[in-house]
Amino acid sequence: MISLAGRDILHASGKFIFTGVGLGLLIGVTLSMAGIYRGMVDDADTLLDNSGADLWVVQQDTLGPYAESSSLYDDLYRGILTVPGVAQAANVTYLTMQVGEGARERRAMVVGVVPGGPDAPGQPQHLVAGRHLTRGHYEAVADLMTGLRLGEQVRIRRNQYRVVGLTRRTVSSGGDPMVFIPLKDAQEAQFLKDNDAIIHQRRRTAANPAFNRPGQPGTLEAVLASQTVNPSVNAVLVRLDPHADPDQVAGEIRRWKRLTVHTRAEMNEILQAKLIATSARQIFMFLVILSVVSAAIVAFIIYTLTLGKIREIAVLKLIGTRNRTIAGMIMQQAVGLGIIGFMVGKIAATLWAPIFPKYVLLLPGDAVRGFLIVVVICVLASLVAIRAALRVDPAEAIGG
Amino acid sequence: MAEPGLGIRIQGLHKRYGTGDTAVEALKGVDLAVAPGEVVGLIGPSGSGKSTLLKCLGAVVEPTGGRMTLGSDLIYHDGWRIPDLRALRRDKIGFVFQAPYLIPFLNVTDNVALLPMLAGRPNREARAAARELLAALDVAHRAAAMPSQLSGGEQQRVAIARALINRPPVILADEPTAPLDSERALAVIRILNRMARQYATAVIVVTHDEKIIPTFQRIYQIRDGRTHEEAGLGRMLE
Numbered sequence: 294m295i296s297l298a299g300r301d302i303l304h305a306s307g308k309f310i311f312t313g314v315g316l317g318l319l320i321g322v323t324l325s326m327a328g329i330y331r332g333m334v335d336d337a338d339t340l341l342d343n344s345g346a347d348l349w350v351v352q353q354d355t356l357g358p359y360a361e362s363s364s365l366y367d368d369l370y371r372g373i374l375t376v377p378g379v380a381q382a383a384n385v386t387y388l389t390m391q392v393g394e395g396a397r398e399r400r401a402m403v404v405g406v407v408p409g410g411p412d413a414p415g416q417p418q419h420l421v422a423g424r425h426l427t428r429g430h431y432e433a434v435a436d437l438m439t440g441l442r443l444g445e446q447v448r449i450r451r452n453q454y455r456v457v458g459l460t461r462r463t464v465s466s467g468g469d470p471m472v473f474i475p476l477k478d479a480q481e482a483q484f485l486k487d488n489d490a491i492i493h494q495r496r497r498t499a500a501n502p503a504f505n506r507p508g509q510p511g512t513l514e515a516v517l518a519s520q521t522v523n524p525s526v527n528a529v530l531v532r533l534d535p536h537a538d539p540d541q542v543a544g545e546i547r548r549w550k551r552l553t554v555h556t557r558a559e560m561n562e563i564l565q566a567k568l569i570a571t572s573a574r575q576i577f578m579f580l581v582i583l584s585v586v587s588a589a590i591v592a593f594i595i596y597t598l599t600l601g602k603i604r605e606i607a608v609l610k611l612i613g614t615r616n617r618t619i620a621g622m623i624m625q626q627a628v629g630l631g632i633i634g635f636m637v638g639k640i641a642a643t644l645w646a647p648i649f650p651k652y653v654l655l656l657p658g659d660a661v662r663g664f665l666i667v668v669v670i671c672v673l674a675s676l677v678a679i680r681a682a683l684r685v686d687p688a689e690a691i692g693g
Numbered sequence: 694m695a696e697p698g699l700g701i702r703i704q705g706l707h708k709r710y711g712t713g714d715t716a717v718e719a720l721k722g723v724d725l726a727v728a729p730g731e732v733v734g735l736i737g738p739s740g741s742g743k744s745t746l747l748k749c750l751g752a753v754v755e756p757t758g759g760r761m762t763l764g765s766d767l768i769y770h771d772g773w774r775i776p777d778l779r780a781l782r783r784d785k786i787g788f789v790f791q792a793p794y795l796i797p798f799l800n801v802t803d804n805v806a807l808l809p810m811l812a813g814r815p816n817r818e819a820r821a822a823a824r825e826l827l828a829a830l831d832v833a834h835r836a837a838a839m840p841s842q843l844s845g846g847e848q849q850r851v852a853i854a855r856a857l858i859n860r861p862p863v864i865l866a867d868e869p870t871a872p873l874d875s876e877r878a879l880a881v882i883r884i885l886n887r888m889a890r891q892y893a894t895a896v897i898v899v900t901h902d903e904k905i906i907p908t909f910q911r912i913y914q915i916r917d918g919r920t921h922e923e924a925g926l927g928r929m930l931e
Contacts (some may be wrong), residue, residue, distance in 0.1 A: 294810065294811075294813075294816075295799075295803060295806075295807065295810045295811075295816060297796075297798075297799075300798045300799055300803070301798040303798070304797065304798030304839075305798070604794060605794060605796055605797070608788075608790070608794040608796075609796070610779075611751065611753060611782060611788055612782060612783060612788055612808060612855075613779050613780060613781075613782045613783020613784070613808065613811070613812075614779075614783075614811055615779065615811070618811060686753070687753045687782075688748050688751075688753040688754055690788070690790060690794065691744060691747055691748055691751060691753070691788075691790070691867050
């Protein structure tokens with residue numbers, strides 16, 4: 294059986310290829326949008342994986358360190374360590390801020406962790422170069438996306454930190470790369486006031502008769518000292534014993550310590566259902582709009598091509614061609630256009646994904662689903678043209 | 694005159710468009726008979742009913758009364774007697790149009806072989822039959838060309854080959870020489886006569902073309918929806 298659609302596509306290959314490329318770029322944008330969503334979900338999973346925690350202990354009635362601000366006293370972890378089933382507990386702070394200076398300034402999530410090896414919760418799990426934090430001050434481990442190099446100095450607030458290690462795929466839920474620094478430095482960076490504010494606070498404290506009583510000279514010094522120390526962290530990351538039940542341990546901590554505890558599943562839910570839900574809906578809307586636009590383009594092109602062949606279609610019908618042969622020809626052309634478009638789109642999306650500032654994850658499953666959707670859209674889009682072709686009266690081929 | 698039951702025979706064919714006061718009687722009892730191997734002319738002024746008659750003969754417009762026989766088959770008698778008109782057009786009727794209307798994306802061979810291919814004949818067999826016809830029409834050397842690469846006369850010969858590929862008992866030719874100069878127009882009529890004899894096909898040529906009218910042995914003139922048979926000069930053929 295001869296393929297009329299294939300012959301027509303070959304005959305008008307230039308027209309089909311140009312239209313296919315245009316459609317393909319649109320499909321490429323659609324695949325990239327899906328890739329951006331997948332990247333956000335993967336970033337969220339990676340964020341949880343990299344924390345190395347089974348439980349996140351945060352301020353009561355908050356959603357934890359990634360979705361809401363949370364403040365805990367930094368000595369709480371000792372009490373948590375006594376709960377049965379807890380293997381390790383470590384303080385952690387998270388603060389998204391500008392790091393570096395001048396032309397090298399960039400946005401990053403500064404993570405304060407207790408110096409130690411990769412086994413401690415909160416530490417970057419895998420380094421690609423250098424070593425983990427071992428000293429209490431002025432060292433940093435940075436994600437490769439920050440552009441920092443081993444041995445380079447980076448300024449965070451007032452202090453300079455030397456990059457002693459590099460890691461990869463450690464990003465916040467917003468896609469910002471992470472910079473790990475010692476916990477004490479991070480606490481200082483998070484809550485540090487500028488010099489003028491410190492001087493004004495000291496003056497006000499000294500002027501307060503309640504703190505500066507004659508005959509009690511030690512009171513003022515004690516109050517001023519307490520004001521310069523920051524005992525807060527954002528969360529305590531808990532790693533459990535191998536056979537401990539996360540829900541049971543979380544329940545114990547909630548009951549005795551009056552804190553909010555999130556398990557891995559709950560934290561996943563917070564990140565995906567709350568933190569990136571709006572972005573996901575936004576992307577979904579884009580996907581719907583792009584699909585409609587693609588369908589409209591295919592429908593318009595196929596309809597125009599069909600109208601250009603009305604006389605030939607009338608002749609085909611007059612000489613006895615079945616309606617289903619004509620409908621098949623138009624539908625195959627639409628699907629052919631979709632296949633050209635999908636191939637161009639897939640190649641384009643793969644080529645431009647690495648230059649996106651945020652992680653774009655192109656999954657083979659999404660490509661397969663995308664291909665099927667493109668085929669369905671093309672089939673539906675061809676219906677308008679098929680309807681026009683089938684309404685052609687074969688008598689139109691006979692003049693008069 | 695054709696023998697009853699052979700070629701095409703029409704008796705008392707009527708066609709009315711519309712109903713009531715606005716009804717138009719386009720055909721008012723047309724009689725016509727063409728024998729196998731015969732080429733007749735169908736002439737008449739604009740609006741006389743030529744196209745309507747051609748559409749009725751081509752089974753794309755249903756008459757409102759009368760009788761039509763194609764070969765030995767009764768195809769219309771106050772209603773279609775053939776359930777599949779599409780298959781009737783494909784297998785029993787060949788069409789040649791004013792413009793060749795070749796399928797622009799198929800080469801010459803496939804344009805001719807298309808009908809049997811669509812009917813399920815193996816491609817190789819259909820193409821062999823097409824090449825044989827193209828050779829008979831002296832266009833075998835253009836078998837691989839696309840329609841846009843052919844001259845007007847070559848295109849019309851390919852269209853005739855397409856009309857003949859299924860060996861139909863009748864060919865309806867609608868102004869087949871209109872776009873051609875005298876020499877090519879006469880060549881097309883010669884070909885139609887040769888093919889009609891060779892394949893025992895009845896050919897009806899609807900035309901306004903003064904150049905070719907003298908070539909017909911018999912002419913049907915249609916006026917006010919009725920046919921009047923006249924003897925032609927048959928000049929060119931003698």
